[in-house]
Amino acid sequence: MPILVFLEHxxxxxxxxxxxxxxxxAQLGGGDVAAVLVGGGVxxxxxxxxxxxATKVHxxxxxxxxxxxxxxxVDVLAKVVREGGYDTVLFANSVLAADIAAGxxxxxxxxxxxxLADIALQDGALVGKRPALQDSVLADVGWKSEPRIALFRxxxxxxxxxxxxxxxxxxxxxxxxxxxxxxxxxDQQLEESSGPSIEDADVIVAGGRGLGSxxxxxxxxxxxxxxxxxxxxxxxxxxxxxxxYASQIGQTGKTVSxxxxxxxxxxxxxxxxxxxxxxxxxxxINKDGNAPIFEFSDLGVVGDLHEIVPKLxxxxxxxxx
Amino acid sequence: xxxxxxxxxxxxxxxxxxxxxxxxxxxxEGALNHFDANAVEEALRLKGDSDTEVVVVSMxxxxxxxxxxxxxxxxxxxxxxxxxxxxxxxxxxATSKVLAKILERENPDLVLFGQxxxxxxxxxxxxxxxxxxxxxxxxxxxELSIAGETVHVKRQTEFGYDVIETALPAVVAVSDAINxxxxxxxxxxxxxxxxxxxxxxxxxxxxDAGDVGEAGSKTEVLALGSPPARGDARKIxxxxxxxxxxxxxxxxxxxx
Ligand SMILES: Cc1cc2nc3c(=O)[nH]c(=O)nc-3n(C[C@H](O)[C@H](O)[C@H](O)COP(=O)(O)OP(=O)(O)OC[C@H]3O[C@@H](n4cnc5c(N)ncnc54)[C@H](O)[C@@H]3O)c2cc1C
Ligand SMILES: Nc1ncnc2c1ncn2[C@@H]1O[C@H](COP(=O)(O)O)[C@@H](O)[C@H]1O
Numbered sequence: 001m002p003i004l005v006f007l008e009h010x011x012x013x014x015x016x017x018x019x020x021x022x023x024x025x026a027q028l029g030g031g032d033v034a035a036v037l038v039g040g041g042v043x044x045x046x047x048x049x050x051x052x053x054a055t056k057v058h059x060x061x062x063x064x065x066x067x068x069x070x071x072x073x074v075d076v077l078a079k080v081v082r083e084g085g086y087d088t089v090l091f092a093n094s095v096l097a098a099d100i101a102a103g104x105x106x107x108x109x110x111x112x113x114x115x116l117a118d119i120a121l122q123d124g125a126l127v128g129k130r131p132a133l134q135d136s137v138l139a140d141v142g143w144k145s146e147p148r149i150a151l152f153r154x155x156x157x158x159x160x161x162x163x164x165x166x167x168x169x170x171x172x173x174x175x176x177x178x179x180x181x182x183x184x185x186x187d188q189q190l191e192e193s194s195g196p197s198i199e200d201a202d203v204i205v206a207g208g209r210g211l212g213s214x215x216x217x218x219x220x221x222x223x224x225x226x227x228x229x230x231x232x233x234x235x236x237x238x239x240x241x242x243x244x245y246a247s248q249i250g251q252t253g254k255t256v257s258x259x260x261x262x263x264x265x266x267x268x269x270x271x272x273x274x275x276x277x278x279x280x281x282x283x284x285i286n287k288d289g290n291a292p293i294f295e296f297s298d299l300g301v302v303g304d305l306h307e308i309v310p311k312l313x314x315x316x317x318x319x320x321x
Numbered sequence: 322x323x324x325x326x327x328x329x330x331x332x333x334x335x336x337x338x339x340x341x342x343x344x345x346x347x348x349x350e351g352a353l354n355h356f357d358a359n360a361v362e363e364a365l366r367l368k369g370d371s372d373t374e375v376v377v378v379s380m381x382x383x384x385x386x387x388x389x390x391x392x393x394x395x396x397x398x399x400x401x402x403x404x405x406x407x408x409x410x411x412x413x414x415a416t417s418k419v420l421a422k423i424l425e426r427e428n429p430d431l432v433l434f435g436q437x438x439x440x441x442x443x444x445x446x447x448x449x450x451x452x453x454x455x456x457x458x459x460x461x462x463x464e465l466s467i468a469g470e471t472v473h474v475k476r477q478t479e480f481g482y483d484v485i486e487t488a489l490p491a492v493v494a495v496s497d498a499i500n501x502x503x504x505x506x507x508x509x510x511x512x513x514x515x516x517x518x519x520x521x522x523x524x525x526x527x528x529d530a531g532d533v534g535e536a537g538s539k540t541e542v543l544a545l546g547s548p549p550a551r552g553d554a555r556k557i558x559x560x561x562x563x564x565x566x567x568x569x570x571x572x573x574x575x576x577x
Binding site for chain 2: 010068069070071074094095096098099100101102103105106107109110111112113114115127131132133135136137138139140141142143144145151177178179180182183184185186187188189190191203227235236237238239240245251252259260269270271281283285287289290294296297298299300301302303304307308309311312314315316319
């Protein structure tokens with residue numbers, strides 16, 4: 001069962017998520033696991049992959065591959081999968097990886113199972129474990145043909161060194177398809193987090209679009225102060241410019257596990273959930289009783305946050321004085 | 322210019338899986354996937370008062386016509402629904418095949434997608450469709466503009482923001498932060514009934530039943546189980562005492 005794992009990197013660092021998938025693949029594949037690395041100046045990262053179980057690393061190293069865009073990577077992976085005869089291709093989910101996996105599925109007419117939390121060999125067949133419908137169901141999913149493609153939910157596997165040695169490195173030369181050369185990255189605004197980190201906070205009060213407008217973040221800030229905590233946000237409000245990216249929690253933001261997480265006007269989309277579900281106690285206020293957030297809250301309050309939060313802050317401040 | 326917007330009709334309220342077919346139970350009421358309202362809005366914003374045509378495209382059951390009508394009521398010009406019993410159970414490979422066929426026929430300059438289907442949470446379909454159309458794709462667009470023949474997108478990744486440019490024709494998936502979708506006006510709702518709206522079958526697209534639906538899918542659901550339950554969740558209606566109830570709860574959990 002030759003397995004191929006896509007390794008994502010940022011700068012000169014391999015991403016923990018893809019190393020986690022690689023170490024899982026090493027367990028599954030019984031020593032027969034290869035990885036693929038695509039970018040500009042990435043060759044020296046290959047030996048790191050060896051430590052997590054890759055015995056072979058296909059490297060496509062070219063300046064034209066440096067921008068983190070999916071379609072050129074589909075060209076590389078399609079070639080590697082075809083020539084290497086891989087029957088399984090695994091990805092750790094990310095903005096980039098999802099677009100590569102889906103493009104590859106269409107290119108190879110291959111099945112893609114996404115949002116998997118685990119994968120297992122059952123009676124000789126690979127079976128994916130997929131939490132579905134706001135995680136109210138755990139489905140066993142399979143593939144009807146090869147190659148099988150899978151995208152794993154963030155944080156599914158820990159990156160555990162396997163004690164593997166130096167991998168065999170194989171260079172890949174590709175000609176990019178015309179449509180893969182269309183998009184260009186013209187600017188990158190990499191955000192360095194500043195200020196106190198929400199990752200260390202014991203209490204987080206997070207605000208979503210239900211706050212209604214950027215100035216209403218003061219409601220979250222005052223409540224956070226009363227609880228001695230920090231303020232977090234959803235991608236929807238960060239992208240809208242209501243709050244800084246450094247406070248974003250979720251798949252493309254931070255992963256947090258405070259003692260208390262208070263969600264104000266947050267719907268609880270899966271991409272938000274993966275960043276906060278391991279909080280000890282979750283309290284949610286949302287006016288929509290059907291909001292997914294209530295599926296994983298310890299205390300769910302169906303109501304208008306604009307009425308409830310000021311009172312709550314006042315009561316907490318009274319208690320303290 | 323011509324803009325096509327791909328929209329999905331999704332079950333309303335809390336969804337269930339049908340234990341027999343192991344598929345999503347689509348028999349109840351449905352609505353326009355709310356993430357797709359952002360894509361429709363963005364198409365209308367790009368159109369402004371120009372003569373750009375906005376076509377909304379959906380693959381789904383006959384009832385999906387309701388969601389298309391909502392998009393028409395918002396202001397889209399024309400609707401196309403691909404519907405056929407054989408389409409039920411289509412996965413990514415099969416769905417992308419069908420949408421690519423209808424989009425090839427429409428041949429728009431720009432194809433827009435929403436951020437994700439609220440029932441499937443895939444957030445992947447555009448990449449498969451763009452691959453079949455052999456067009457550049459940019460996803461998670463938090464900002465989108467077009468100058469001449471160039472599409473300009475700002476999008477969030479795990480590391481900050483990337484600004485990406487590509488020439489038309491292109492495929493773009495927008496994030497739900499890109500705009501506030503309008504509500505259809507009464508005039509829009511009345512007018513929607515008169516707008517051109519077409520139903521297309523598999524045969525019209527030159528596809529066979531074997532290419533789509535369960536037969537044309539490469540993935541399958543094998544079994545359904547329950548995830549481990551989470552503690553003793555409590556839910557209260559926020560009457561006048563909600564704030565006090567939260568304080569009591571926090572005190573009980575020794576968090577204050
Ligand atoms: C690839 C990808 C990556 C993503 N990464 C992230 C990520 O890292 N983090 C993240 O958060 N999201 C992420 N998302 C987006 C995610 O899918 C959701 O779109 C987002 O989390 C929604 O944010 P929200 O809950 O603030 O807004 P909405 O979904 O709009 O929810 C607002 C909620 O507020 C409630 N509300 C409105 N008014 C009131 C009121 N007065 N009182 C009480 N409640 C009210 C509404 O009922 C609603 O439930 C990602 C999506 C994709 C596709
Ligand atoms: N059946 C469908 N018909 C038309 N468009 C769809 C369909 N399913 C999904 N889409 C589009 O694809 C986007 C992403 O869907 P998904 O990858 O399934 O989460 C949605 O926001 C829609 O724009």
